[in-house]
Amino acid sequence: MNRAWTITVDGDNIAWLTFDLFGEKVNKFNAAALSDLESVLDEDLGGSVRAIIIRSAKKDSFIVGADINELAxxxxxxxxxxxADAGKAVFDKLAARQVPxxxxxHGACLGGGLEFALACRYRMVTSHPSTSLGVPEVNLGILPGWGGTLRLPRLIGLPQALKMILGGRPVDGRRAMKLGLADAIAAEPFVEDEARRFIESVLTKQGQREVVRRRRRCVGRMARLLSAMPIGRALVLRQARRQVMARTRGHYPAPLAALEVVRKTYPGSLAAGAAIETEAFAGLAGTSISRNLVWLFQASQRLRKAHPSKGGAYPVRRAAVIGAGIxxxxxxxxxxxxGINVRLKDVSWDAVASGMAAAAAAFRSLVKRRKMTKYEMNMAMHRIAPAIDDTGFDGVDIVIEAVAExxxxxxxxxxxxxxxxxxSTIICSNTSSLSLDEMAGVLKHPERFVGLHFFNPVPRMPLVEVVAGPLTSNDTVVAAAELVKKMGKTPMIVSGCAGFLVNRILLPYLIESAWMFEEGVQPQRIDRLLEDFGMPMGPLELVDEVGLDVGYKVAKVLEEAYGPRMHVPEALGAVAETGGFLGKKSGAGFYKYRKGRKRPNRRVERLARDARREDGITARDLTDEQIVDRAILIMVNEAARCLEEGVVAEPEALDMAMVMGTGFAPFRGGLLRYADERGVVLIRDRLAELAAEFGERFKAAPLIEKLAGNGGRFYSDRAA
Known part of the structure; x- marks a missing residue:
């Protein structure tokens, strides 16, 4: 039997406890690993052991957390x-050891991994970029259930602990040191020697006092005062709750449950708080929200690991981008x-300089957030070579055009x-809606041409659609997808059609919202209801963000491709073609924008009245349910068509694309999982009602009719 945990005692009577989960690239806590750890902790090491040092045998990874499959x-x-109780019991045994x-x-120390580390008396981190410490459980719809909500506030103070627990974002090694989460830091090649020196230090009274004093300095006087006084704790907790509600609109119960656990347990004893934490964890795990968030995490991992298909290797080392705009x-x-050298070309040096400035600003943002050093930023900027001609293009492996649509x-x-x-150079287009087949028609070698649709803003959006045309070679698709992975993004391979996958599904949602606006519904009401549903931003505010000129142009492309079901209302054209109403970039669109605030734009409401006359429709008094269903179910309908036509291979891929590309409510698990949970039969019937009242564009797609007729689901392997 291959043990996950091994322990050896060296000549200095220091025990080295090593975690190496057999058959896995990373360490994680499954039931077997926890049981094995407990067995090791129960072993009698003898009275001569002076200290225990715990480490990972995995490369650039410590413990990534609990086994996600067991959580699911x-x-x-x-x-x-x-x-929850099983993990707590093991970690309590570790915390109870008499020796330091x-x-x-070194590497990722997340979730249960950090809770394990918190049960140790001391923590040393490496300065390596791969080192990160965090409790991301709220992102899975749960809370730290192995003592994290109890030990973390007591170590680093209430304000910083709540930031980590409620936000779910990890910190790097240097930040961990500043917070007092880590007691020492070392360069990875010397970490073993530094660990020995640190242990020798804390085996003395003086060394122990130095650690305590340092932790107090890291927490800070104000945080200690706020954490110690009831009124201070109340202020911190109240502010944290306001921030959670502003960020989640109450859709995600885990942060609020974690906040309540901390309120009830801090600063009481760990023993008294353990049961409260366990009950809160148990109340969240297995709920539909947690199941959906866990499923999304698993699906994203599968997509990142998946190789699109067999094909020749084509490593990209040098690239060129045509168009230095956003x-x-x-x-x-x-x-x-x-790490790829890239030539950034545009028609003028002014345009190129603007693009270089935008790239530098994005790098400075990483430096500010401690995701990159200034030296690393300078080295990265040196990889971008500005250009206004094609000099050097004969040496690049891939060219991506990103010129005007x-x-x-x-x-x-x-x-x-x-x-x-x-x-051999791969040629790509970043078009969001134009026909790749028509573009390929001007090339002598269309087999090396592929669509790479990045989403805006590129630095933040994790999804890239890899669009294969009928003549695109398999090797080209594979090389493009592998490049996307190297860029730290998720490739989504889709077949070529107007709008591809994400925009083809999203645009009906935006167009339908514009129809409701034309029918007399105020933009702020439409946006509020869809945000309440779980969308990150209302549809009409989203059009303002994208730009009404851009959104209208793409909508007309899809109307031309798909006909009446994507007919664009006169109101959208009226607003887009009115001078100055281009959205946020011009200061006015569906809303007016000034000094970081938005307010209703009454002039566009007058345009809607004029548009009603042009389209021959009357104002409607819509219910909240009608507004939400018209916007969401028209997306479900188009998604069913995309699945049936083979635009994307699986419902899982479609749902991930909508979550990653549009921010579709993650707690709902994706568009088609939402449809399954609501019921395909009920959706078919509701679409029929909407079609009777609002038009044939709501006529149920053939796949929905088929699934409803035989009692099926989009996810056939899910229990009803």
């Missing part, structure tokens, strides 16, 4: 309670950050690219 398999409150325990953290500069930034301009650019590059 939790069956009810009793099962969840048992799992030092955990050496998208082009973002793509160049992402390439440079991933105009077919003739793109064709001209693509012809010029093909003349300037090697026969």
């Amino acid at each position: 398999a939790i069956d009810g409150v009793d099962d969840a309670r048992a799992k 325990t030092l955990v050496v953290i 998208m082009g500069s973002g793509i160049a930034w992402s390439l440079a950050r991933s 105009d077919m003739e301009i793109k064709k001209t650019v693509l012809r010029a690219i093909e003349k300037s590059v090697r026969p």
